Amino acid sequence: MRCPDCGYEDSRVIDSRPTDNKIRRRRECLSCKSRFTTYEIVENIPLMVIKKNDMLEPFDRQKLIDRLLRATIKRPVKLEALENMVEDIVSELKNKFQREVTSEKIGELVLRKLKDTDHVAYIRFASVYRDFSDVESFISFIADLSDESNEKVL
Numbered sequence: 001m002r003c004p005d006c007g008y009e010d011s012r013v014i015d016s017r018p019t020d021n022k023i024r025r026r027r028e029c030l031s032c033k034s035r036f037t038t039y040e041i042v043e044n045i046p047l048m049v050i051k052k053n054d055m056l057e058p059f060d061r062q063k064l065i066d067r068l069l070r071a072t073i074k075r076p077v078k079l080e081a082l083e084n085m086v087e088d089i090v091s092e093l094k095n096k097f098q099r100e101v102t103s104e105k106i107g108e109l110v111l112r113k114l115k116d117t118d119h120v121a122y123i124r125f126a127s128v129y130r131d132f133s134d135v136e137s138f139i140s141f142i143a144d145l146s147d148e149s150n151e152k153v154l
Contacts, residue, residue: 003029004036047093050102061086071125077118085113119145
């Protein structure tokens, strides 16, 4: 950060406080010892979803929760667990600093989380997300899940 008095390009942070969507920092110039305040704006990068038809739309957290609610209807999964799941997925996507993500990637993340939470909800979500073309592929998918469950028990 450049000193406003002498123009020296290095300073140290004395105090840092969050304010409304900003971070207020008191700084001290390492050259002339002058103190000054800077405000840093937290940049919020919107996350865009690339749909299967190559259309772009803003990521909608509520839409994802709604789809999870459909998959977990009449299942012993609490709303709080679903909200935490969505928060984990959003954090994972934002931590990769990508502005655009495919709906397939989001679906895979959801499936990974659901698999550990509830197998019936996992199968329900996968039946819509994976768009199985025939009964045999769906049965194979369920058999693979059953085999994995049996391996974990042993």
